[in-house]
Amino acid sequence: MMPKWIGKSNLLSEKNIVSLTSSISAILVGLLFGLVILLISNPSQAFAGFKTILFGGFTGGFKGVGQVLYFATPIIMTGLSVGFAFKTGLFNIGASGQFIVGAYAAVLVGVRLTSLPPSIHWIVALLAAAAAGGLWALLPGILKAYANVNEVIATIMMNYIGMYSVNYLVTRTVYDQLRNQSISTVAVLPKWGLTTLFPRSSVNGGFFIAVFMVIVVHILINKTTFGYELKACGFNREASRYAGINAKRNIVLSMVIAGALAGIGAGLLFLAGSGKHIEVVDILAVEGFNGIPVALLGMSSPIGILFAGLFIAYVTQGGFYLQLSNFVPEVIDIIIAAIIYFSAFALIFKNIMSKLIKGRKEQKQ
Template identity: 50%
Template sequence: IAGALWALIPGILKATRNVNVVISGIMCNYIGMLLVIQGIKATIYNSTGAESYAVSKARSIPGFGLNQIFGDRVNLGIIIAILLCVLAWFIMNKTTFGYELKACGFNKDAARYAGMNEKKCIVLALMISGFFAGIGGALTYLCGTGKTLPITETLPNEGWNGIPVALLGFSNPIGCIFAALFIGYMNVGGNYMQALNIAIEVIDIIVAVIIYFASFTLFIKALLERYQRNKKRKAEMQNEGGKTE
């Protein structure tokens, strides 16, 4: 809920003043980060490590039997994440609300001409994204692996990792499940590679290359679609010319 309410700010700015969501979102990220730091210091601050206290096993997300199959690091959180992705796919592809969101995303002027409230769709889209971000942060902190929130003025990598996940998943909620597993394995593998004196930055390089190639496929796809449209238009013009003669 806090994530949804926080994302309401860039949503309103985009809907009413057409402020770039990347700029307003990053600014809100840093403001939110500083507010969270103040909240940690006031409530769950561990002064010996300049971080928050870790969530105890008794209060973390239950394993639901998955921890006995896959190990202590797997719990009910992964089921919640997958179900949310499936829910997002269903809403976007099987409901009128999802159709309106996609229509506004493709062309808000055309959506407004069709009678849709594009401002409401923009605000709700940002709030939904903030809701998912909040759920992701809660699952990360409550997973029972001893993870803490450090008191440092740097944004966590989990948020930035959402960008390559969305690119690799082609902005499809189901595709993002597999893309997130892939990026997650890359990051965890990078941590273990340090034991072999391999720089962890190698993982960042590999992920960056993957992002570039994923973006390049979108570029190629756009070129092919443009070529098909031009080819179809020329064929229609030739047919019309033949009928006229």
């Protein structure tokens, strides 16, 4: 006989269906809104343009799909970072700072530790990125757990400290003066056959690593006692304390893991070998903030985040191809941002769906 719990916690359980339909509804509303802007800015090409967005990454064939996977990789990781912390009741706005220090650690190792064999070099660089990201989230975690300092404020401050520190450290250690950015790393992620599948795209093994991390986090949250404790603390800290769970330790651990996930995301982007460098500019890393809509759209569930990240990369890539139609690139940016913005309203739709289902059930009784 099949164990009872499988029947209820599989992907087709009612809870998951509600989450899925609400995310899809949110996406549809977002797309509809995008269509409205398209119609306003250029009615004659709006529907053709809309088709381009719908076809997203597929517009560019295999290469386009590869690009989607490439762009999805870092935001899946920052989405995981935000979503994981959120499961523990923490709002990690600091994915940006954790991301950039992770990037620096990866680049530093990637540039300097050239004595390592290439097959190990990228692993060490990636681990360094995870460690740096985790370290960057450690302080807000400790402040939250032991001094009850709001993690939103603490992580925002750490974003700025991270950005300025990395700018300084890059100029001191791995600086390409002429281009005002970091020099190219020697360590590069393996391709694992993805470039044969998606020729001429930037995709690489990083995507597989991101998927692997999604699975790891999914198991951690849903199958382990540690995940159970984290969720208990997130839902009701007082009750978990009452039950004898060490809430403080869990808060710190949760933040550190969230930070490490963001750090890995940075490692996967900057070790991708796509010619991406850390720029010495006073701008917070945007990948960190993109993690927030990804987590919202994915309802903080790891599997949901995987698809949310793919969707946002897909739409972004669709926007890139939309340039072939007669749309000004700046307007396209607005359209894509609007679609993502509206898609993040998935929670609202979840509430509507839950009520709808509840209503139906009561009717049946």
